[in-house]
Structures are given as C-alpha cells and as structure tokens.
Amino acid sequence: MTGETSALQLVLTGDPGLYAIVGLSLLVSLSAVLCAALIGVPFGALLALTRFPGRAGVIVVLNALMGLPPVVAGLAIYLLLSRSGPLGSLGLLFTPQAMIIAQTLLVTPIIAALTRQTVEDLWAEYRDELAALDVGPIGRVATLVWDARFSLVTALLAGFGRAAAEVGAIIIVGGNIDGFTRTMTTAIALETSKGDLPLAIGLGLVLIAIIILINALAWGARRAGERYAG
C-alpha cells in the first residue's frame, strides 16, 4: 500500500524527473506515428489500388510485420546505426532520434496494413463511381484516403498504442540514459528490476492515463468530424 501512495504523490507533486520522462515518451511515440503515417498511409493506399505479380505476398508480409517483435526492430536499427554500421557516421545511436526511427519501423507496417484494408474496402464501393467520373490513379488514392479519413484514425491509434507500449526497441537503440533517452516504458522496466516499485507504478498509471486520454481525444475528433462531414 505504501508503494501506491508514493506513486500517487509523485504524480500529484509534479516531480520534474517524472515529467521529463513523460514528455520524452510522448515526443518519441507521436513523432514515430507521424513518420509512420507519412510513409504507411500512401503506401497502404497504393497497395490497395494496384495489381501486380507478387502482390499477395507483399500483403502477407506486411500483415505479418504488424507482429514484428520490438526487440528485433531495435536490433535492426541498432546494427544500422552502430558505429560500424552503414549509418554509424551519423552518430544517432543512443539518441531520441534513433528511438523515433526504431518505433517508425514498428508502426509503419501497422498503419500501412490497416490503411490497405480500409482503402480496399472503400475502393470496392467507390470503383464504379470514380471510373464514371474518369478519376486518374493519383486522384483515386487522394479521394479514398480523404473519404476513409475517419476510419484511418483507428489505424493511427493502433500505431500509437504499439509505439507507446513497447519497450524492447527503444531500450536497445536508446539505451535508457537518465535524462536523455529514458521513457516511461524503459523506466518502468528499470525501476521494477531495481525494486523501486513506487516510481514504476506511478509511471505505469501515467502511461495508461495518457493512452486513454489520447484515444478519447481521437474518438471525440472522429465523432465531431463525422457529424460535420458524414
């Protein structure tokens, strides 16, 4: 019981260390979701509208990558960014940027795969109408992504959930450096193994609260948007 009280105190007193950790967590995860959306949404939409040999294989691999183990993604980016790796000269390893790159790798397949499915379903509905209006390929992608925008919010939330919850990738490429690359999930892992349960529990509560808050905001935005635009 003392643990929970202390956790609450940390949150309520606005412990600066705690807020730095929370801030970095949000910065990394939201940046990763943004990058992943910029790559994954167009890629998924394009995949939905094109037919080429091997397409089924690409879709299966993409769907499978939704389950990419974070530690494997972390390892891949680690090898890429490590001093002797191909991008080692950039000096990005153990920085927040490296963490964003690793989470982008994790989240992009989720957003791309869910976008592909959503856009393909909408395409089945819109195909005749867009053909009759003589809409070209780029116009089709733009139209379908725009008209699926409320459904795609769910894809972004799924991606954010993945990014906010994972620890394996960012601990490998970020290194969990205090005050620099420590996030809520890496801190929880560390504090738990150190036996500092109050801080771990406090961070856990904050993390869950933030995830609920962001989902609630997205839900509200989606409802309002639908009411306005149908």
Next chain:
Amino acid sequence: MRAPLADLPVVLANATVVAGAVTILDRVSLTFAAGPPTVLIGPNGAGKTTLLRAAMGLTRLTQGEITWGGRADAPPTRRAILFQLPVMLRRSAAANIDYALGMTDVPRTQRIDELLALVGLQGLGRRPARRLSGGEQQRLALARALARDPAILFLDEPTASLDPAATKAIEDIIRAVAARGVKVVMSTHDLGQARRLGGDIVLLHRGRLIEHGPAKDFFDSPRSDETRKFIAAELLV
C-alpha cells in the same frame, strides 16, 4: 461551356458481353442520338444495366463495337451515369458536386448552387451527403452526374427505391434535363414511367433486343409477341 468533342451519337454494333458461361448482352445493335429519352425495359436479368454500363464505357464488350461520336476510344468526359445505388462521397452535398466538377474551369460556387437548385436541394449544400434521405441522395447523385455537363446521361432505374413523391421529383428533373438537350437513356421497371418519359422504348430480354420503336407505336401496336406479353404484364421467361 460545351467541350468540343461530342459523345453523340453512341452506336452499339452487335454489342455482346459474356461473363463465364452466361451471355449477358447478345448482339445488341442500337444508336443513341440526340432527341427525347430512350427508355430500356425488360425483366430482371435482361441486360439493361450491362447495356447502360457498356454504353458508358465501364464494361468491356466481349464482341462487337461501341463508338462515341464516331470514336471507339473516348474518355467519359461528355457522358455521365446514375447508378441504381449511387455512392455518396463522405463529404457535404456541395462537395459531392464540387468533386464531379473536377478541374473544369467554371465559377464553382455558382455552378454548384445552380445544380442544387435544379434538383430541388437548394439550401442543403452543407449537409453531409450521407445524412440526406434516399430521395435526396438520388437527386444529389443526379446533380453530380449533371455537373459533368454531359451530352448523354445514363440512368439505371433512377426511381427503383423511391416513393411516389420522390419518383415524381426525379421524373420532373429528367424532363427538365431532356428539354435542355441532354440525351437521356434510362432503364425502368415502371411501364407507366416508360410511357410518361420515353421518346422511344427498347425491350430487352435475355440479353437480346426484342423490339425498339417510338413509345406510341411500341405500346399501341407492338410488333412482337414478347412485347405484347410484357406490356400485358405477363411474365417473360
């Protein structure tokens, strides 16, 4: 405002569409030229929708040929189609029309208002299209098709799921559109509607063209037994 390339006349020569083992359209030869509406009638599965889609350029022929204004490969710039179940884009009513205006160089707001007024939806431009009633959606889809400034307009059972008042509204719009010189080609199961709107009537059955003639002759002195049976509301099997 009219683009220089005309899509009229639309000429089908031995148009045949085969899907698997089924012949949906069987050597149909027809010409749609400027003039009063052409109405396609016939039982379900007669090939009316496929004929409209083929004439729009959406369904490829297995055999035969279609030309639009003499050209076999004409993009659908001056023709439009209203599907039996039109899809409303997830946008406002005005944005649905705006979308169909495409890149055309017209004063958009004014044109959208004109089209909304033409179909009796003035003042509803900002409504989400999917929140409109069935009849309103049908009228919006009609306005969207007309936004293309078509020379020929295909309508696939435009009043199939509408109540009498909404049906009358659509028929009035069709008359107004035809009076403006747009060639209307429509399918219907409503013989009364065919009489009211049709300049000429086409009876299709099992993909074949059974009879084609001016509405008055078609209904008053049909040439074929099948037409007589169909008009007498007997089942064509």
